[in-house]
Structure formats: C-alpha cells, structure tokens
Ligand SMILES: CC(=O)[C@@H](O)[C@H](O)COP(=O)(O)O
C-alpha cells in the first residue's frame with residue numbers, strides 16, 4: 762500500500778488571500794485525516810506566502826497520522842523541525858524566490874552537507890527524505906548521505922504523461938528499484954493528480970508515500986463546486 766499525504770499549502774494560500782482564518786488550516790488537517798489520508802504535508806517557505814511557521818506549530822499537536830514537513834534546511838527551517846519533531850522531514854533544495862520546487866538535490870555535490878543535516882535530524886528521531894530527480898546517479902548519491910528515504914520529483918513525469926508519453930515513467934521505475942536495492946524508502950511528489958496517479962502507482966514499485974497538494978485541492982474544488990452552487994440556489998428560491 763502507498764500512503765497518501767495531503768499537502769495543505771494551498772489551503773493556506775486561500776486563507777492568506779483574505780487574512781482571517783478561512784479556510785482553517787488546522788480544521789482542514791483534521792478533516793483530511795478523517796477522510797482517510799494517511800499523512801499531512803506542509804512546505805513552509807521563507808516568505809511564508811502560504812503555510813506559516815506558526816501553522817506548523819499549531820498543526821503538530823493536531824496531526825495524528827504522519828506529519829511531513831518539507832523545505833530547504835536553512836537554519837530557521839531546521840530549528841522549526843528540530844523543535845517540532847514531525848514524523849518526517851523532506852529536504853528540498855529550493856531557491857528563496859522559487860514559485861514552487863523545481864529541482865532535486867545534487868546528492869553527489871552536496872553529499873557532506875546532506876549527511877550532516879540528515880544525521881542531526883535522525884539523532885532527534887525524525888525520519889528523513891530528500892527530494893531528487895529520477896536519475897540513478899542521484900539515487901546512488903542519496904544512499905551515501907544516510908537518508909532514510911528519497912522523494913522522486915515527479916514534475917517531468919506529470920508533464921510528459923499529460924502529453925501522452927507513457928515512457929516518461931521509466932526513469933522513475935528504474936530509480937525506485939535501485940533505491941529499494943540500496944535500502945532506501947521511496948516517496949514521490951509534485952504535480953501528481955487523479956489523472957496520473959494510478960498509472961504511476963502501477964509502474965513504480967516500492968512506493969511508500971506520495972504527497973499531493975496542488976492538483977488534489979484543485980480537484981476537490983471542482984468536485985465540490987456543483988454541490989455548493991446547488992445549495993446556494995436552493996436557499997435563494
Ligand atoms: C517538494 C514539492 O514538490 C512540493 O512540496 C511542492 O514544491 C509544494 O510546494 P508549493 O506548495 O510551495 O508549490
């Protein structure tokens with residue numbers, strides 16, 4: 762079974778558009794779990810444009826499934842993660858001004874740095890994962906950092922699969938097999954959706970967890986739109 766961790770960044774984006782607390786990020790996290798998701802993911806960014814550091818603090822006592830905090834391990838991020846001790850910290854090499862994550866770690870160049878950060882996190886009982894592009898070299902580099910898991914960066918797959926290229930999954934299949942041989946757990950995320958998730962799951966072995974946010978929240982809006990409009994129309998009769 763592959764666990765679904767719902768990334769609730771977009772809920773915070775919507776909340777922040779008006780200030781106030783609607784939609785309520787903490788309530789959404791509780792509901793996401795009540796509806797069956799096996800984890801909650803957040804990705805606080807230094808500008809706090811969606812999930813804020815305070816949200817992470819508020820969510821910690823509420824999330825009863827797996828709490829996954831993603832981000833670039835700058836000091837502020839590491840202090841937060843080390844104080845909250847979530848189930849998992851996923852390290853992502855984001856530029857400060859990145860609109861969204863757009864690359865995995867160069868695990869060869871950053872091996873020593875990653876090893877140091879990962880060992881500190883693991884000393885504190887936090888499972889670690891590192892975001893990587895689907896190449897065997899990066900997977901083999903990841904194994905040398907001591908990380909528990911890798912998260913395969915799935916944007917390239919999602920983009921090409923939407924254009925009809927089913928071969929786009931092949932590097933992910935190969936990397937998942939290699940990661941498993943090397944004793945690494947396999948997570949995946951970025952632009953996964955109802956359109957591509959079933960095929961990805963069928964083709965990629967050893968998939969422990971997917972974290973899905975942007976598409977899932979868009980899909981939830983659309984699934985709910987008709988029902989909500991009908992409720993308004995009933996009240997307006
Ligand atoms: C690492 C990754 O792929 C996701 O965490 C994604 O970057 C979500 O971040 P945003 O919600 O800021 O786009």
Ligand SMILES: NCC(=O)COP(=O)(O)O
Nearest residue numbers: 768950951952972974975
């Ligand atoms: N780690 C990936 C994640 O949390 C969600 O990415 P996306 O579905 O918002 O692209």
